[in-house]
Amino acid sequence: MPERPACILLKGPLMARKPSAETATAWTQLLRVQQQVFGRVEQDVKKAGFPPLSWHDVLVELAHAPHGAVRPxxxxxxxxxxxYGLSRLIDRLVEAGLAERRQCPVDRRGLYVAITxxxxxxxxxMxxxxxxxVERHVGSKLSDIEAVRLSHxxxxxx
Amino acid sequence: MPERPACILLKGPLMARKPSAETATAWTQLLRVQQQVFGRVEQDVKKAGFPPLSWHDVLVELAHAPHGAVRPxxxxxxxxxxxYGLSRLIDRLVEAGLAERRQCPVDRRGLYVAITxxxxxxxxxMxxxxxxxVERHVGSKLSDIEAVRLSHxxxxxx
DNA sequence: CACATCATCATGCAACTGCATCAATCTTGA
DNA sequence: TCAAGATTGATGCAGTTGCATGATGATGTG
Incomplete structure (x- = not known):
């Protein structure tokens, strides 16, 4: 079977096939629900006096790594x-005394970021x-079965 | 801003029930996948020379409204x-000549934002x-049945 | 080796966001 | 009616992000 012939319709912006109504709904739901739920979770965490969730993401990676250090x-x-986002997030973590930068022995361009x-x-x-x-805003609203289906x-x- | 209902169980950080592993996976998947897919879609749209998707969201609302005008x-x-986000987004739309602000006749605090x-x-x-x-990054990866299940x-x- | 290319990380700058607050107007209730 | 409070929208400021680029060190190739 020959390749699909180069189709002039695919060249410009007009080539786009439109998504089905089902797809469109899923898309908007995905954006909306993620935004809402993430906002609620992060608000709760911030109101408990903690920094943004992205700090936690990095700290967890560091904490679980051997020697508490990982390359950026x-x-x-x-x-x-x-x-660049990570580079600056590390800046803030270092600034806050939560992590430190160390020279990487095997690659002098590189770093290790170590948790304190x-x-x-x-x-x-945190x-x-x-x-x-997460339990409040996600776990309590889905059965485990549903959570698995959603993940899938x-x-x-x- | 509505007060959160006072709940004694939510007072200390220690009261928090932990989410199940299923919930945790669903949460991380939700964040990760939304971020990835949204990023891809917005990149595609930007690379076609268009502004951010949020501009489109507003323009669609305006375009479909009677007289092409809606209150903020x-x-x-x-x-x-x-x-405040919307107020500034309207600034940019106006700046770009895509919308204009009009006095609201029934409420002098208010505005109408009208599409040009x-x-x-x-x-x-756009x-x-x-x-x-969206078709490329969502529609082509899910059947309509799956999209409905995901939305649900x-x-x-x- | 010498050079071009790539990988790793930082940063200047403009744009955007979140938060708090302000100004103006509307609504309510005694 | 009038004052207290709520609603609507804008904005100053600090913090964050996106983009492009720079600086430095590694790698590969003739």
Whole structure:
């Protein structure tokens, strides 16, 4: 079977096939619900006196890593975060005394970001507030079966 | 801003029940997948030379409203956008000649935001690029049945 | 080796966001 | 009617993000 012939219709912006109504609804729901639920969870955590959730994401990665240290490059991949965003997030963590930068012995371009004791402590406290908020805004609204189905459907988008 | 109901169980950080593993997975998937998919769609639209998707959201609301004009208060509700965010988004739309502010005859605090011809034109073109990107990044990855199930599960979180 | 290319991380700048607050107007209730 | 309070919208400020680019060190190739 020959390749689909190069189609002039696909060249310009007009080539786009339209999504079905079902797809459109799923798209808008995805945006809206994620925004709402994320907002509620982060608000709860902030109102408990904690920094943004992204701080926690990094601290968890560090806390669970051997020696409490990870290369930024590795964090970028694990957290799907842009390089400049991570660089500045590390700035803030360092500024707050929660992490420190160390020279990487094997690659002198590179770094290790290491969690401090204060970082570990904050991470543990924050995890409680975070978990509570997720339970309140997600766990209590879905059965485990539904949660699995949701994860699975979301996974198909990746 | 509505007060959160006082709940003694929510007072300390320690009271928080932890979410199940299923819930936790659903939460992380929700964040990750939404971020990824939204990023891809918005990138596609931007690379086609269009402004952010939020512009489109407002333009669509305006375009479909009677007389092409809506009160900001109404937009806030429909788009679930914070008041100051919308106020500034309107600034940008006006600045770009896509909308204009008009005095509201029935409430002198209020406004009407009205779409311009240029706004209608952009909205139409943008809708094509937007629809194409959604079809590419969402529609093509889910059957309609799955999309309905996804919408339904997401709806339970709201 | 010498050079071009790539990988890693930082940063200047403009745009955007969140928060608090202000100004103007409307609504309510004694 | 009038004062207290609520609603509507804008804005100053600090913090954050996106984009492009720079600086430095690694890697690969002739």
């Amino acid at each position: 490059v590795e964090l970028e991949k694990r957290l799907a975060m842009p390089q 004791d204060a970082g570990r402590e904050l991470q543990k406290k 995890a409680l507030a975070y978990a509570g908020a 459907l979301l996974g198909r988008l990746n | 208060v109404e937009l806030e509700k429909r788009l679930a956008m914070p008041q 011809d240029a706004g209608r034109e952009l909205q139409k073109k 809708a094509l690029a937007y629809a194409g990107a 599960l997401l709806g339970r979180l709201n």
